[in-house]
Structures are given as structure tokens and as C-alpha cells.
Amino acid sequence: MSWIQDMLISPFADFAFMRRALVGCLALALGSAPVGLFLVMRRMSLMGDAMSHAVLPGAAVAYLLAGLSLPAMSLGGFVAGVLVAILAGLATRYTEVKEDASFAAFYLLSLSLGVLLVSKSGSNVDLMHLLFGSVLAVDDAALLLVAGVATFTLLVLAVIYRPLLLESLDPVFMRAIGARGGVWHLLFLLLVVLNLVAGFQALGTLMSVGLMMLPAIASRLWAASVGGMLLTSFAIAALSGVGGLLLSYHYELPSGPAIILLAGLVYLLSLLFAPQGGLLPRLVRARHFTN
Amino acid sequence: MIALDNLTVSYQRHPAVHHVSGHFAAATATAIFGPNGAGKSTLLKTIMGALKPDSGQVTFNGISRRDLAYLPQQSEIDRSLPVSVIDLVSSGHWRQSGLFGKVGRHHDEASWNALVSVGLEDFATRPVSALSSGQFQRVLFARILVQDARLIMLDEPFNAVDARTTQDLLQLVARWQKEGRTVIAVLHDMAQVHSHFPQTLLMAREVIAWGDTASVLTQERLRQASETAAHWLARAPLCQVDGEGA
Numbered sequence: 295m296s297w298i299q300d301m302l303i304s305p306f307a308d309f310a311f312m313r314r315a316l317v318g319c320l321a322l323a324l325g326s327a328p329v330g331l332f333l334v335m336r337r338m339s340l341m342g343d344a345m346s347h348a349v350l351p352g353a354a355v356a357y358l359l360a361g362l363s364l365p366a367m368s369l370g371g372f373v374a375g376v377l378v379a380i381l382a383g384l385a386t387r388y389t390e391v392k393e394d395a396s397f398a399a400f401y402l403l404s405l406s407l408g409v410l411l412v413s414k415s416g417s418n419v420d421l422m423h424l425l426f427g428s429v430l431a432v433d434d435a436a437l438l439l440v441a442g443v444a445t446f447t448l449l450v451l452a453v454i455y456r457p458l459l460l461e462s463l464d465p466v467f468m469r470a471i472g473a474r475g476g477v478w479h480l481l482f483l484l485l486v487v488l489n490l491v492a493g494f495q496a497l498g499t500l501m502s503v504g505l506m507m508l509p510a511i512a513s514r515l516w517a518a519s520v521g522g523m524l525l526t527s528f529a530i531a532a533l534s535g536v537g538g539l540l541l542s543y544h545y546e547l548p549s550g551p552a553i554i555l556l557a558g559l560v561y562l563l564s565l566l567f568a569p570q571g572g573l574l575p576r577l578v579r580a581r582h583f584t585n
Numbered sequence: 586m587i588a589l590d591n592l593t594v595s596y597q598r599h600p601a602v603h604h605v606s607g608h609f610a611a612a613t614a615t616a617i618f619g620p621n622g623a624g625k626s627t628l629l630k631t632i633m634g635a636l637k638p639d640s641g642q643v644t645f646n647g648i649s650r651r652d653l654a655y656l657p658q659q660s661e662i663d664r665s666l667p668v669s670v671i672d673l674v675s676s677g678h679w680r681q682s683g684l685f686g687k688v689g690r691h692h693d694e695a696s697w698n699a700l701v702s703v704g705l706e707d708f709a710t711r712p713v714s715a716l717s718s719g720q721f722q723r724v725l726f727a728r729i730l731v732q733d734a735r736l737i738m739l740d741e742p743f744n745a746v747d748a749r750t751t752q753d754l755l756q757l758v759a760r761w762q763k764e765g766r767t768v769i770a771v772l773h774d775m776a777q778v779h780s781h782f783p784q785t786l787l788m789a790r791e792v793i794a795w796g797d798t799a800s801v802l803t804q805e806r807l808r809q810a811s812e813t814a815a816h817w818l819a820r821a822p823l824c825q826v827d828g829e830g831a
């Protein structure tokens with residue numbers, strides 16, 4: 295049993311930075327997983343990626359103004375992300391451009407501006423930190439941010455769950471009954487940006503998309519109801535967080551990619567073995583019913 | 586109940602609905618009849634509020650827009666989502682339950698009764714992805730039953746639906762009329778119009794005739810409708826009706 299103790303427990307028991315990272319990962323999973331699930335259900339799986347690039351110039355401007363300060367960079371990133379979401383939303387609503395195209399256009403604008411600002415500011419090391427983060431270095435401020443965002447996300451989702459789900463399922467119906475679907479959509483995009491920003495310090499802008507999307511996509515292969523998918527995606531995200539941290543500790547791997555790779559591995563296994571449309575269950579020929 | 590006043594709706598300045606005036610009689614069923622491209626769906630979408638008219642207006646008398654159920658020609662429902670039949674039907678309770686309100690036992694009963702009315706109670710807990718398109722159309726009718734709306738608009742509701750299902754759903758249209766609801770439906774089957782729709786609007790961008798079905802659907806007027814719709818010029822002259830071109 296001491297083997298289990300050594301492998302799974304003592305890293306967290308012995309080191310405060312590992313405990314912090316664990317709490318950070320679990321809180322991130324709690325907020326990101328349901329947001330990712332709604333992105334998948336709305337066929338906006340690539341939107342998270344677009345938004346993660348869109349936050350860059352805001353963080354860069356904050357860095358230029360305030361130095362390597364997490365609150366400032368988070369706020370900057372949040373403002374830039376929301377700005378892109380609103381502009382893309384307006385363009386979709388009032389012109390002929392479709393939603394995916396207008397998000398692509400605005401995030402590219404934002405990203406190029408961000409890269410320009412970062413390269414003017416000098417050091418590439420900071421850019422790497424921004425893009426990839428380090429969960430092993432989260433401080434109290436970052437933990438509070440992550441926990442706060444997770445709490446806010448769950449509360450908001452609990453309130454707007456019904457209209458948001460209905461709007462994903464049947465937008466024409468929402469319009470016909472005069473419910474303003476756009477409000478829920480925008481509020482939801484706000485949550486996407488918030489959760490990406492929360493993942494900043496821990497995983498970096500690029501990797502935090504992974505914790506948002508991979509568990510959500512995999513969950514569809516396991517559960518046949520929205521509630522089931524929510525629980526499954528959270529479980530996968532949490533498992534990947536804990537497992538990734540342990541891998542990173544024992545094998546001296548960078549923690550962010552380790553976590554996301556583990557989530558990716560769960561997705562690959564789900565593709566093969568999961569009961570709701572996985573590959574192997576499809577190959578097994580069961581006798582059919584009489585009707 | 587619903588009056589159209591000199592209504593024009595265009596796509597890139599080409600009118601699909603052109604100077605249409607008239608009103609839909611309350612508590613009866615009106616069929617909208619006409620060739621493809623006659624502006625029938627456009628008219629429904631404008632009444633529904635999804636399209637803005639270039640000029641003219643739609644007025645609701647003694648009814649609010651929220652008291653309206655609309656079945657689009659092609660539903661944009663994402664049927665790959667893991668939602669059960671009964672849940673989809675229950676979304677029709679929206680007006681009573683609101684965004685956040687409780688869906689109580691009497692709502693559940695209403696949903697169940699609606700499913701029984703369309704003969705799909707056995708499918709209540711199955712996912713919507715498991716249904717054929719005809720069965721799915723029945724489910725959408727069940728949701729309209731639950732919505733309990735005073736105005737019901739159906740855009741080609743019987744496309745790709747078999748004869749038995751069409752008959753069953755037409756019974757619902759008859760029931761709605763008896764209950765004093767107003768039904769407006771875009772249809773292409775003359776027999777269905779004659780048997781279940783006392784009123785008809787025959788249109789080809791403009792109103793060809795509007796009134797009692799028997800007097801509207803004459804050979805002469807049908808020919809007129811198909812000829813009007815067939816003409817379309819990429820560079821048509823500007824319309825001069827009531828000084829619009831000025």
C-alpha cells in the first residue's frame with residue numbers, strides 16, 4: 295500500500311504548491327467543463343480556441359502598463375475577449391457574415407494586434423508564460439480568481455440553464471415565442487471568456503481551452519442526457535487535472551500539457567470504448583428486438 | 586385578428602411579398618396557396634416578426650405576439666442533442682413556466698396528453714434522434730398543443746409526411762378551429778385546402794384572391810397565380826405604387 299501512498303498521496307501531502315495546484319485544477323474543471331459542454335452542444339467547439347487567442351492583446355496591453363501582474367493581465371484579457379465576442383456577435387446579427395466566420399475574423403485581428411504588442415514589449419519568456427502558464431506556480435490571488443470564476447459560472451449556468459439549452463436546441467422556437475435568445479448567448483460567451491481568463495495563470499491561454507473542450511467532447515460518448523454529460527465531463531476534467539499533476543510531479547513534465555494530454559487520452563479511449571457511439575460497441579453485433 | 590396593411594418584404598430590393606393588404610379571419614383556418622417563390626413563407630416569417638417589412642405593417646388586434654405558435658418549413662432543431670421527446674414537448678410550456686419557473690405536475694400531464702393526442706406516448710422517454718421525420722413532425726404538433734396558442738402558423742406542415750400522419754394532424758387542425766383558435770397554414774395540396782380550410786389566400790408575391798376557399802381556388806385564378814410568379818427580372822424597373830419610387 296505504501297506504493298499507492300507514494301504515488302498518489304504524498305506529493306499532495308508533502309508539498310503546499312501541489313495542494314494549491316490541485317485545488318486550482320479542480321476549481322478550473324468545475325467551471326470549464328459545463329461551459330465546454332454548451333460550446334459542443336451549440337456546435338461552437340472551435341470558438342473556445344478562437345476566444346483564447348482573442349484575449350492575448352488585452353493581456354499584453356496590461357503587461358505593458360502594469361508589468362507581470364496577474365489581476366491586471368486577467369482584466370485586460372477579459373476586456374479584449376468580451377470586446378471580440380461583442381463585435382463578432384454584432385457582425386453576425388447585422389450583416390450577412392455567419393457566426394463562425396465573424397469570430398474567425400475578429401479573433402485574428404485581435405491576435406495579430408496581441409503578437410505585435412508582445413514583440414514590441416521585449417522578452418519572449420513572458421510570452422511563453424502567457425501562452426502556456428504554470429499551474430505549479432499559482433499564488434493565492436490566482437486561486438481566488440479561479441475559485442471565484444468557477445462559483446460565478448455555476449451560479450449563472452444554473453439560472454440560465456433552461457433558456458440556454460432551448461436556444462441551442464431550437465433557436466427558431468425561441469424567436470417565435472419572443473424570448474430574447476441573444477441575451478443568453480452573450481451572457482454565455484461572457485462565461486467562456488471568464489473561464490479562459492481564469493485558466494491563464496494555471497494553464498496559459500492555449501492550454502485552458504483543452505480542459506474546457508476535451509472532457510466535454512468525450513462526455514457525449516458516455517452519457518445520453520445533458521445532466522449525465524455534465525457530470526461525466528466534470529469527472530473527466532477533474533481526473534485529468536489530478537492525473538496530470540501527478541504525472542508532472544513524478545516525471546518532471548510541464549504540468550499544463552500533461553493535464554491536457556491526459557484529457558486527450560481519455561477522449562481517445564472514449565472514441566474506442568464508450569457506449570454511446572464509441573467504435574467497439576458499434577462493432578459488437580447484438581441481436582435486434584422484435585420492434 | 587391579424588391585418589396586413591400594404592405589406593412589402595424584399596430580399597435585396599426584390600419583393601417577395603408585394604403590397605399585400607387584407608386580414609386573416611379569426612377563429613378559422615386560412616390556407617396560403619401559391620406557386621414556389623410566391624412569398625408564402627416570407628409572409629409567415631414577417632407576421633412572426635423574424636423579417637422586417639420594407640413598408641406597410643402587420644397589426645395584431647386583441648392578441649399579442651406571444652400568443653403565437655409557429656412551425657417553420659424546415660425546423661432548425663438540432664436533433665443530435667440528447668433531449669427526450671417529452672422534454673421537447675414540455676418546452677411548449679414556456680409561456681407559463683417562463684425562463685426560470687417550475688414545470689409542475691399539471692404541465693407534465695399536459696405534455697403527456699399532447700403526446701397521446703399525436704399517438705406517440707410510447708416514445709415519451711426516447712431521444713428525439715430516434716424519431717423518423719414524420720414522427721418528429723407529430724412531436725412538433727404535440728408541442729403546439731402544449732403551447733395553447735390562439736394563433737397557430739404552419740409552414741408546409743405535411744411535407745414528407747405519410748397519408749396516415751397527415752390525416753391525424755389535419756384532425757388537430759379541425760380541433761383547433763372548433764376551439765376557436767386561428768390557424769394559418771402554407772399548403773400545396775388542393776384537397777387538403779378544400780376539406781379543412783374554409784378560407785384561402787392565393788398569392789404570387791401579390792394577392793391574387795383572398796376569401797372563401799371555393800371562390801378563391803378557381804382555374805382562372807390559379808393560372809393567373811402561376812403566371813405572375815414565373816416572371817422575374819434581374820433588373821426590374823423600380824416599383825411606383827404609392828410614390829415608393831420617389
